[in-house]
Structures are given as C-alpha cells and as structure tokens.
Amino acid sequence: MSASALAVSGLGKAFRSYRSEWQRVLSWLGASVKPSSEQWVLRDIEFAISPGEAVAIVGQNGAGKSTLLKLVAGTMRPSEGSVEITGRVAAILELGMGFDPELTGRQNALHAGGLMGFDRKALQEAMPAIEAFADIGDYFDQPLRTYSSGMQVRVAFAVATAFRPEILIIDEALAVGDAAFQRKCFQRIEAFRRDGTTLLFVSHDLETVKKICSRAAFLNSGRLVRFGPAKPVCDEYEQHLFGAGARPPTPPSSSPDPAKFDPELMAASCEVVYGDGRAEIESCWIENSAGERVNVIPSDRSFVWRYEVRFNDAVDDPVFAMLLKTREGVTVYGVDSKQLKVQRRRYLPGELVDVRFELSNRLGPGIYYLNCGVRVDLHDRSEFVSRRVDAAMVRIVDSAPSTIIVGLVNMKADLVLATTHVAVA
Amino acid sequence: MLAPNFKSAWRYRHFILSSIHTEFRARVARSKLGAVWMIIHPLAQAAIFALILAEVMAAKLPGMANSKFAYAIYLLSGMLAWSLFSEIVSRCLTVFIDNGNLLKKMAFPRINLPLIIAGSALINNLLLLLAVLVVFALLGHVPGKQVAWIPLLIPLTMGLGLGVGLLLGVFNVFVRDVGQVVPIVLQLGFWFTPIVYTPDVVPQNVRALLQLNPMTAIVQSFHNAMLFDRPPEFSALAWVAAVAVLLMTAALALFRRASGEMVDAL
Numbered sequence: 001m002s003a004s005a006l007a008v009s010g011l012g013k014a015f016r017s018y019r020s021e022w023q024r025v026l027s028w029l030g031a032s033v034k035p036s037s038e039q040w041v042l043r044d045i046e047f048a049i050s051p052g053e054a055v056a057i058v059g060q061n062g063a064g065k066s067t068l069l070k071l072v073a074g075t076m077r078p079s080e081g082s083v084e085i086t087g088r089v090a091a092i093l094e095l096g097m098g099f100d101p102e103l104t105g106r107q108n109a110l111h112a113g114g115l116m117g118f119d120r121k122a123l124q125e126a127m128p129a130i131e132a133f134a135d136i137g138d139y140f141d142q143p144l145r146t147y148s149s150g151m152q153v154r155v156a157f158a159v160a161t162a163f164r165p166e167i168l169i170i171d172e173a174l175a176v177g178d179a180a181f182q183r184k185c186f187q188r189i190e191a192f193r194r195d196g197t198t199l200l201f202v203s204h205d206l207e208t209v210k211k212i213c214s215r216a217a218f219l220n221s222g223r224l225v226r227f228g229p230a231k232p233v234c235d236e237y238e239q240h241l242f243g244a245g246a247r248p249p250t251p252p253s254s255s256p257d258p259a260k261f262d263p264e265l266m267a268a269s270c271e272v273v274y275g276d277g278r279a280e281i282e283s284c285w286i287e288n289s290a291g292e293r294v295n296v297i298p299s300d301r302s303f304v305w306r307y308e309v310r311f312n313d314a315v316d317d318p319v320f321a322m323l324l325k326t327r328e329g330v331t332v333y334g335v336d337s338k339q340l341k342v343q344r345r346r347y348l349p350g351e352l353v354d355v356r357f358e359l360s361n362r363l364g365p366g367i368y369y370l371n372c373g374v375r376v377d378l379h380d381r382s383e384f385v386s387r388r389v390d391a392a393m394v395r396i397v398d399s400a401p402s403t404i405i406v407g408l409v410n411m412k413a414d415l416v417l418a419t420t421h422v423a424v425a
Numbered sequence: 426m427l428a429p430n431f432k433s434a435w436r437y438r439h440f441i442l443s444s445i446h447t448e449f450r451a452r453v454a455r456s457k458l459g460a461v462w463m464i465i466h467p468l469a470q471a472a473i474f475a476l477i478l479a480e481v482m483a484a485k486l487p488g489m490a491n492s493k494f495a496y497a498i499y500l501l502s503g504m505l506a507w508s509l510f511s512e513i514v515s516r517c518l519t520v521f522i523d524n525g526n527l528l529k530k531m532a533f534p535r536i537n538l539p540l541i542i543a544g545s546a547l548i549n550n551l552l553l554l555l556a557v558l559v560v561f562a563l564l565g566h567v568p569g570k571q572v573a574w575i576p577l578l579i580p581l582t583m584g585l586g587l588g589v590g591l592l593l594g595v596f597n598v599f600v601r602d603v604g605q606v607v608p609i610v611l612q613l614g615f616w617f618t619p620i621v622y623t624p625d626v627v628p629q630n631v632r633a634l635l636q637l638n639p640m641t642a643i644v645q646s647f648h649n650a651m652l653f654d655r656p657p658e659f660s661a662l663a664w665v666a667a668v669a670v671l672l673m674t675a676a677l678a679l680f681r682r683a684s685g686e687m688v689d690a691l
Binding site for chain 2: 015016021022024025028029070073074075076077089091093094097098100102103107110111114115116117120
C-alpha cells in the first residue's frame with residue numbers, strides 16, 4: 001500500500017478515565033493500571049486514499065469526524081492503530097490559529113506561518129501572493145484587532161494555503177466568510193487538486209461532496225459504516241439521516257418505484273403546521289407529469305406541487321401560495337395565486353379546493369423543501385389561514401442530457417464563441 | 426531523547442523568536458511607559474522591602490556593614506535570581522492549558538511553548554539585570570570581577586525553573602488543583618529562600634533545611650557574584666545542577682509520555 005497518500009489502519013481513539021489522576025501518571029511510568037472507564041469515540045477505522053484523490057467524511061454530529069481529522073492531522077494521538085502519511089500535510093481545523101491581535105496582517109502571516117512550519121524565507125517570498133489572495137487592501141498593514149471577522153478569515157486562509165501541501169485536511173469550519181471569498185477558497189483548493197494534492201475534508205453539504213469527491217467515508221458513532229464511491233455513500237448517509245422516525249404525510253397507495261419515490265425523504269418530523277383554523281391543508285404531495293406521486297424527480301422534468309384545502313369557515317379572497325427552499329433555508333422560488341392572477345372569490349364552509357402548482361423544473365441535483373399555505377392579505381398585513389412549512393422534500397437527481405455541474409439552477413446557457421484574427425506581435 | 430526536541434525547535438526557531446517578539450510588543454503596545462513597566466515592578470518590590478527592612482537587616486550583613494545600601498543591593502541580587510525562576514515556573518504551570526485550543530487544532534512541536542517562555546523570561550531578566558546594575562551604580566556599588574559568574578548562573582536558574590515548571594505544567598493539565606497550589610508554594614518558597622533575610626538570622630536547624638532548597642544555592646551565588654565579589658560555592662552549585670538535570674530529564678520523559686493524552690484532557 002505504499003502507493004497511497006494516506007493510509008489509516010485499525011485506527012481507534014479512546015478517552016480514558018482513571019479512578020484517580022495519579023493512576024494515570026502511574027500508567028505513563030509503565031505501571032499496568034486499568035482505567036476505570038474507556039470511552040471509544042472512534043474504532044476500527046480502516047481506509048486508504050490514493051494521491052490526488054478527494055475524500056469527504058460524512059456523518060452526524062458526534063460521529064467522530066473531527067476526531068478522525070485530528071488524528072490524521074497529528075494533533076491527537078491514536079489509542080490504537082496507525083496513520084501513515086506520505087508528504088507534507090496541511091490541516092485547517094480552525095482558521096486563524098496562532099494569530100495575534102496586535103500584529104498586522106503581514107506580521108501575522110509570518111508569525112502564524114512559522115507556527116504552521118513554513119520556512120521564513122519562503123513565507124517572505126510568498127508574501128505578495130498572500131497579500132493578493134487576502135485582498136484586504138491597506139488593512140494588510142494594520143493591526144489584526146481592527147479587522148472584521150471576514151478579513152481575519154481572508155488572511156488566515158491565505159496563509160494556511162500559501163504553499164501547496166501534498167495532503168490538505170479541512171474541517172467544516174471553513175464555511176465562513178462571504179460567498180465571493182468562499183468561491184475563491186474553493187478555486188484555490190481545486191487548483192491544488194489539479195496539481196495533485198490529496199484532499200480529506202468534513203462536510204455536511206452532500207451535494208458538494210458528490211460533486212468534488214471520488215470517495216466518501218460515512219462515520220456513525222465512531223465506526224466506519226461505509227467507505228467507497230461518494231454517491232452511494234452519501235445516499236446511504238442520507239437514508240440514515242432522514243430514515244429515523246419518518247411519517248410520510250401522503251405516501252402513494254401502491255408499492256413505490258424507488259427511482260421515483262424514496263420513502264426516506266418523507267421526514268415529517270421537521271414539518272411546522274399552523275393556521276387559524278378557518279381552513280386546513282388536508283394533504284399535500286408531489287406528482288410527476290404522468291400523475292404519479294413521487295419525490296424523486298430527474299432534473300429538467302416538470303412536476304406538480306399539489307395540495308388540498310378544506311374550508312371550515314367562509315374566507316374572502318384567500319391567496320394560495322407555495323415556496324421551495326434548499327436544505328440550508330435559501331428560498332429558490334415562491335409564488336402565489338395573487339401573483340399568478342388567478343381569479344379570487346369567496347370560499348364557503350365545506351368547500352374542498354384542489355391546488356396544483358405546475359412547475360417547470362430547472363433545479364440542480366439536491367434535496368429541496370416545499371411549503372404550502374393559504375393566506376388572507378389585509379390592507380396592512382397578511383394572515384395565514386393555514387400553512388405547512390417544510391411539508392415535503394423532493395430530491396432532484398441528475399438526468400443525463402441536462403446535468404448541472406455547479407449551482408442550484410440550470411440557466412440553460414447557450415454558448416457562442418466569436419473568433420476574429422488579430423496580429424500577434 | 427533531547428536531539429529530536431532540539432531539531433524541531435531549530436526548525437521552528439523563527440516562530441519561537443517571533444512569539445517572544447510578539448509578547449514584548451503586546452506588552453509595550455498602547456502603554457506609555459511600555460517596556461519600563463517590566464523593570465519597575467521588581468524594582469518597586471525591592472524598594473518596598475528595602476525601605477521596610479533596611480534598618481533591621483543592615484547590621485546583619487557580614488563584611489558590608491560599611492555600606493548603608495548593602496541591604497538594598499543584597500535584596501536586588503536575590504530578587505534577580507528569584508524572579509527568573511518564579512516567572513518560568515508560574516508560566517510553565519499554565520502553558521498547556523492556556524494554549525489548549527492551539528494544541529488541539531495545530532500540529533507543531535509542543536516543546537516550542539516552554540522554549541518561548543524560557544526565552545521571554547530570559548530577556549525580561551536581562552533587562553532587569555541591566556536596571557539593577559544601573560541602580561547599583563547609583564548607590565555607589567560596582568560589582569567585582571566575580572560578576573562574570575552570572576552568565577553561568579542564569580542558565581542554571583532557567584534549567585531548574587524549566588524542570589520544575591514543565592513537570593508541574595504537565596500535571597496541571599490532568600489535576601487542575603496543581604495550578605492553585607503552586608502559586609502558594611512559590612510564595613512559601615520565596616520566604617524559604619534567603620532573599621529578604623540572611624541565612625544567619627534563622628535558627629540553626631532551619632538553616633540546614635534552607636540548604637536543601639536548590640534556590641538557596643542559586644540566590645547565594647547571585648549574592649556572591651554581585652555583592653560580596655566571591656566565586657560561587659561549587660559543591661552547592663553542582664548539587665543544584667544535578668537537581669536541574671534530573672528534573673529536566675524527568676520532565677521531558679513525563680512530557681513525552683503524557684503528551685498523547687494531554688490534548689484529550691484539554
């Protein structure tokens with residue numbers, strides 16, 4: 001296995017407690033003292049990563065992801081097993097370690113860079129590049145205490161990645177800073193990867209994992225549940241994540257086709273239902289163009305978000321609304337009957353309304369949440385008569401002709417390249 | 426055992442130096458008197474003791490009764506040694522706890538941390554030494570050529586401080602009571618070392634005990650070098666050196682065994 005950049009075998013970490021701390025001291029001196037308790041936070045971890053590969057670690061909080069990174073990075077020592085590494089490791093477990101508020105950005109780059117084990121001369125040579133990457137202008141020569149947190153992150157990341165490491169280890173803590181800078185960070189990581197850097201990182205963003213990783217490791221309660229190609233591992237983790245305690249709001253009657261319906265997505269636990277009782281959303285579901293109840297939809301295939309409203313009281317001019325969000329809560333699209341200029345009228349008790357939002361689908365692969373609601377717009381405010389937040393989840397999956405590589409939305413680009421000839425000097 | 430430590434310390438020398446530099450810069454930053462405060466504190470303490478105890482102690486100083494400032498000089502020489510020792514011990518005591526997050530998140534040779542402390546304490550002490558010599562000159566006292574022993578005495582004091590401090594610092598990570606007890610013990614130690622008094626004012630049986638305290642030999646050597654112009658007592662210093670080497674070896678061995686579990690307890 002000398003070909004691997006990183007090999008972990010039989011790795012385990014236990015936190016040991018002793019009846020008295022002095023017994024712990026005796027154990028260092030070679031005495032055979034039994035710990036009063038051993039808490040294994042990680043055990044029997046075994047995998048190997050080839051040079052240049054990108055591998056993500058996924059798992060719930062407390063699964064042992066950060067501990068695994070610390071063991072690989074060498075800040076923590078394994079209780080059993082071994083970590084074998086070929087080449088220089090850079091571990092970004094937290095940004096800004098070793099930074100001093102009184103030093104300027106430039107001085108901190110030298111200082112913290114030294115802590116990272118970088119050679120001073122090399123750092124000085126790389127300083128223009130660090131300054132350019134941080135891109136904080138004159139602040140680079142101001143004391144760090146005058147920085148905004150975003151600026152600190154910029155300098156910290158610029159220093160931490162000043163030199164391409166053979167192996168780059170990143171904890172999820174990286175999800176800081178503004179979007180533009182995050183993009184820049186990812187570009188740098190991608191550039192490292194093109195030059196052969198092996199990447200090992202923790203992430204909760206499974207779509208990113210699927211996009212950039214060849215393989216993934218799924219940890220649960222300190223055990224390696226699966227190590228293999230990223231997509232199946234992420235799917236397995238997702239099933240595990242959303243599988244527990246699922247109560248499908250409106251499951252299909254016949255046995256579902258797994259390609260169209262994933263029962264694990266029917267996680268009703270996070271749904272929020274409220275309203276004043278004048279009307280109730282009795283049921284809601286997603287239909288494909290063939291009229292089948294589904295929750296897995298190929299990208300580019302339109303679908304229908306459908307719900308039934310029963311009126312218990314007379315309601316004047318209700319507005320029927322829907323909203324689609326990402327898992328992070330970013331609204332992708334929202335619309336209502338008022339905006340769509342659907343005729344408004346008074347609804348009477350006992351009326352049952354079938355609401356169908358027919359949606360053309362330009363979503364990128366991923367999991368999205370759907371809301372539905374009935375509201376009344378008064379002159380100064382809106383009141384929800386009935387609302388279901390996160391009532392359903394839909395998974396958009398890749399469909400071959402319209403794969404989206406990056407982003408949430410397929411903007412259906414047409415590319416035109418116009419070439420003219422210019423004289424070459 | 427020492428070689429790899431030295432090797433990694435050498436590789437991180439710029440970081441160590443820059444940390445020491447940063448520490449001083451932080452102390453000087455936004456303070457009007459800046460570096461002067463570092464010297465004012467021990468000098469003020471010595472001045473207070475000198476004012477209060479000068480009359481009581483002056484007559485007791487053998488061979489220096491002719492100078493009315495002899496006691497102040499005696500006091501300052503002892504304080505010089507003690508401040509170096511106690512600064513290293515008390516800062517090593519909490520070094521791993523203070524840098525807990527750093528130790529968890531960055532992989533770097535841990536030995537750098539006590540070395541930074543040693544370096545910064547050394548600079549502090551050299552500044553104090555300079556100030557003390559200026560005060561001596563003002564008081565009309567110029568140390569004789571035996572003062573040349575000081576450059577040997579300082580590393581010895583540092584070695585002793587690092588040995589004690591590193592041992593306690595490792596223990597403190599696991600048993601936090603250590604951090605509470607040590608400052609008290611250091612206070613006791615100050616009074617159990619002939620700094621503000623001369624050994625001959627204490628009862629005979631206690632005097633023998635005093636000699637067991639390695640800091641006694643160091644402080645007395647400082648007295649000899651700076652005040653009495655006598656060479657140090659080599660037998661006593663040899664015993665201190667032996668203790669320092671023993672403590673350092675034990676501390677490094679303990680440190681090596683414990684460092685695996687240290688991050689878990691931080």
